[in-house]
Amino acid sequence: MALNVYFAAGKDIWPEYRDAIRAASAKRGLAVNLSDSAPDPAAVDYIVYAPTESLSDFGPFTRCKAVLSLWAGVERIAPNPTLTQPLCRMVDDGLTEGMVEWVTGHVLRHHLGMDAHILGQDGVWRHGVKPPLARDRRVTILGLGELGTSCAKALAQLNFPVTGWSRTEKAIEGIACLSGEAGLAEALARADILVTLLPRTAATENLMNAERFACMPMGSFLINPGRGALIDDDALLAALDAGRIAQATLDVFRVEPLPPGHPFWAHPKVTVTPHVAADTRTATAAGVVAENIRRGEAGEPFLYLVDRKLGY
Template sequence: MATNVFFAAGAKLWPEYREAIQAACAKKGLSISLSDAAPDPAAVDYIVYAPTAALSDFTPFTRCKAVLSLWAGVERIAPNPTLTQPLCRMVDSGLTEGMVEWVTGHVLRHHLGMDAHITGQDGIWRHDSKPPLARDRRVTILGLGELGTACAKALSALNFPVTGWSRTQKHIDGIACLSGDEGLEEALARADILVTLLPRTTATENLMSAERFALMPRGSFLINPGRGQLIDDDALLAALGSGRIAHATLDVFRVEPLPPDHPFWAHPGVTVTPHLAADTRTATAAEVIVENIRRGETGEPLLYLVNRDLGY
């Protein structure tokens, strides 16, 4: 019996993923029937999914062994009551590398004060200040999942003292790992530069409130490539106005695209980037999808299985 894979991630992505998934199958010697057409739901073994697709009712897919998401975040699919099949989120090397590069670039940008020289090409020789060395600039990362851990290790390798915070205690060589409410307060107090890489859950909604911003050192920097809902927008604007936060670089927002009249656009202390810190890379994502299909067919544990109770 053929292994039937339904690509329910949208027509725009279908041509590139059809080719990439077939190439990944060929590498593994895996034979599948792959289609983006509306199939007989009872004959589907796996669903390749993106939350922007039209599919929302998973009830008819009674034979489906797993829903394989192309997105790292699962907050738009995990709560779906019709989704009773195992759900796997996307963790792929290309996405992780992209996030590490984006985070490292913006950490270095703020650490070195690059903006003053990039935008100040006005004939003035600005040699009145110099940045500290990386070893004297503390970085805190909220969230020590795949992406947060990779970013923490990369920044530590550049000699930044890195503190990581997560809901449950982690142990990562070279990283000061904290957890719990008291650990969060300590992590924020150490954050000369704060990187937020937590998933969106009920526990992380508005995590960065006025009270939490007040715990950070005056003149610190915020970098958010995680989820827009982690940040209380009004609290951030107030923290920027008071000088508590010197600058915020934001890649994710509550509403995307960010509306043209949102105050972030015009604020001199905010950099807006268009949710590009960690786009899924087709070739590497296809390899993850195919590996999970192979595992499902051979009875091995699926990779990156979502814990529905935790929401990620």
């Protein structure tokens, strides 16, 4: 008997995911009845979900064994009081590789001072300023989940001394791992370049405020591909104007698209990128969805199950 899978992740991406999920399911020996139209909630076995969809009441889906998010971030669904089913976030190789490439590119951009040459095509021979070697430029990554850990390892391979910070204690070979409030202050003090890859929770809202920016070395760099709410915008602007932060590259914002009148657009020390650091890739994401359906049917633990107390 075919499993009923409701694709509640948006009409715009339905055509590309339809065949991919069906193919990934068939590869695992699963017969699925996949639909993006409003079904009988009591007949749905699994929901493939993204917050762009209007679905907000999960109560009627009494047979549903799991909600499988296509997004890595789940802050817009995890607090939903009607969601009593297991919730799985998206972790897939394509998304992780994309984030590693974006973060590594912008770390190297700031480390090497590329903007001075790319933007300064004005006939001035700027030979006097040389960057240090990577081994002399310290990088701190806030957040040591799948994305943060992968970025930390990639940067360590390039010889950057990498410090990672997480709320709970972790150990990663080649990475100096810190945790807790005291560990955060130390991690920031080591951050010649800071990369923020934490999820948005009550504990991380405005984590980077004036007090935390003051812990960082003078003239350091900030790269945020995590969540816009991690940053106190006014505190960042003040830190930029004071020279505490030399440059900031921001990919995520509290309101997206970033409003045209926002100060970040016009600030000479801010680079705005339009939430492109990492996207879910259809082929690999479909495999994760199908694998979790297989696990659910086999009675095996789900991959990337969200801890509702922590919010990720």
